[in-house]
Structures are given as structure tokens and as C-alpha cells.
Amino acid sequence: MKKTLFLVMDMMNDLVAEDGFSKATYAVQVKQRGVLENTATAIACARAAGAQVGFVRVGFSADYRECPPASPIFSGARTNGIFQLGTWGTEVHPALAPQSQDFDVVKHRVSPFYATSLEAILRANGIQRIVMCGVSTNGVVHSGAREAHDRDYEVVILEDCCAGVTADEHMHAIACLARxxxxxxxxxxxWSS
Structure with a gap:
């Protein structure tokens, strides 16, 4: 089996919980697409096959010192009081039940690679293949797949474990990612191949 890391990205309460900040956007698509159930099943399959599992979360200190003020994506975090590390909002959704041996990668930008521990984790564990999923498809998944590709990893995206703000946004992102x-x-x- 290829040394595999399954990256579950930004599946945090602020984004995917039915009562989270994004309950009218991402959470709607997550529920309609069965993303949490599909991802939980995929995590169980990955573990059973001996793949490692890692969770990527976006988050900032309570004073938002890492939050870029000019970012169209993150500029509202401070105003809306979301993505604060150590709060319920930045915890991985309980349906996905991280375990103690799983990796926890905290990021302050869209990319799971930029200024995070991900590269060191991949190298230290001899990872050859990255299987990934997350919310949003056109955000963290798009960025992560492109960067993993350019670092010469085999990249696999679990389409039914991803969501965007709308179904169209998700499908357009998936179409681009096939490259x-x-x-x-x-x-x-x-998983065992």
C-alpha cells in the first residue's frame, strides 16, 4: 500500500454544523450532500487500511493577530467573531471524531500548506499519496490539491466528501481539480492499493 495520509480539511463547527456560523450556506450543502456521513465512513475505511488521518483547521488567536485584514475571505472573521482557536467553532465536527494519533494542522490562510506543519508531517511519515476532502471545494480543497500536486504527491479527492456554498460552485471547482x-x-x- 502506498503511504497515505487522508486530509480532512476545515470540517469545523463554524463551517459545517447545522447550528454553526455557516448554517445558511456551507452547512446546507454539507447536509444535502451527506458530507459528514460520507467523510466519517471514509475515515473508518482509511483507518482500517492503515492510512494515517489528519485534520486541517483554519483558526486565529483571540485577538486575530494572524488574520489578514485585507483578505476578502478572512476579513469578516474578526467582525463576526468566528474562527477563534480554542472555541467550539474551530473544533472538528463531532461526527468525524478525531483520535489521539491523528494529525492536527492549524492554518491561518486558505492553503493547508502555507506556514503550517503539513510539509514536515508528510516528509517525516514518507507519505506518497494524499487523499483529501473538505469545505470548501473551491477553497481549501482547490488550494491543497494544487500545492500537493506541485510537491509531487499523488492526489486523490473524495468528491462526495466536499462541498461549496452552492452545488454549482462545488461542481465548477471539481471540474477544475480534475487536472x-x-x-x-x-x-x-x-485504500489498500
Whole structure:
């Protein structure tokens, strides 16, 4: 089996919980697409096959010192009081139940690679293949897939474990990502290959 890391990205309460900050946007798509259930099943399959699991979370200190004020994506975080590390909002959704051996990668930008521990984790564990999913498809998944591709990793995206603000946004992002990664349904992935 290829040394594999399953990256579950930005599946935090602020974004995916039905009573979270994004309950009218991402959480709607997450529920309609069955993203949490599909991802929980994929995590169980990954563990059973011996793949490692990592969670990526976006978050900032209470005073938002790492938050870029000019960012169209993050400028509202401070105003809305979201993405504060150590709060319920930045915890991984309980349906996905991180375990003590899982990696926890905290980021302050869209990319899971930029100024995070991800690169060191991949190298230290001899990872060859990165299987990824997350919210949003056109944000962290798009950025992560492109960067992983350019670092010469095999990249697989679990399409049914991703969501955007709208179904159209998700599908447009997936169409673009097919140039950089294999796009599969989570039930079709052979983790042991």
C-alpha cells in the first residue's frame, strides 16, 4: 500500500454544523450532500487500511493577530467573531471524531500548506499519496490539491466528501481539480492499493 495520509480539511463547527456560523450556506450543502456521513465512513475505511488521518483547521488567536485584514475571505472573521482557536467553532465536527494519533494542522490562510506543519508531517511519515476532502471545494480543497500536486504527491479527492456554498460552485471547482488530482467517490477508493 502506498503511504497515505487522508486530509480532512476545515470540517469545523463554524463551517459545517447545522447550528454553526455557516448554517445558511456551507452547512446546507454539507447536509444535502451527506458530507459528514460520507467523510466519517471514509475515515473508518482509511483507518482500517492503515492510512494515517489528519485534520486541517483554519483558526486565529483571540485577538486575530494572524488574520489578514485585507483578505476578502478572512476579513469578516474578526467582525463576526468566528474562527477563534480554542472555541467550539474551530473544533472538528463531532461526527468525524478525531483520535489521539491523528494529525492536527492549524492554518491561518486558505492553503493547508502555507506556514503550517503539513510539509514536515508528510516528509517525516514518507507519505506518497494524499487523499483529501473538505469545505470548501473551491477553497481549501482547490488550494491543497494544487500545492500537493506541485510537491509531487499523488492526489486523490473524495468528491462526495466536499462541498461549496452552492452545488454549482462545488461542481465548477471539481471540474477544475480534475487536472491536478484523481476525482473519486469515497466508496470507490481502494485504500489498500
Amino acid at each position: 491536478y488530482a484523481s476525482i473519486v467517490n469515497s466508496r470507490e477508493l481502494l
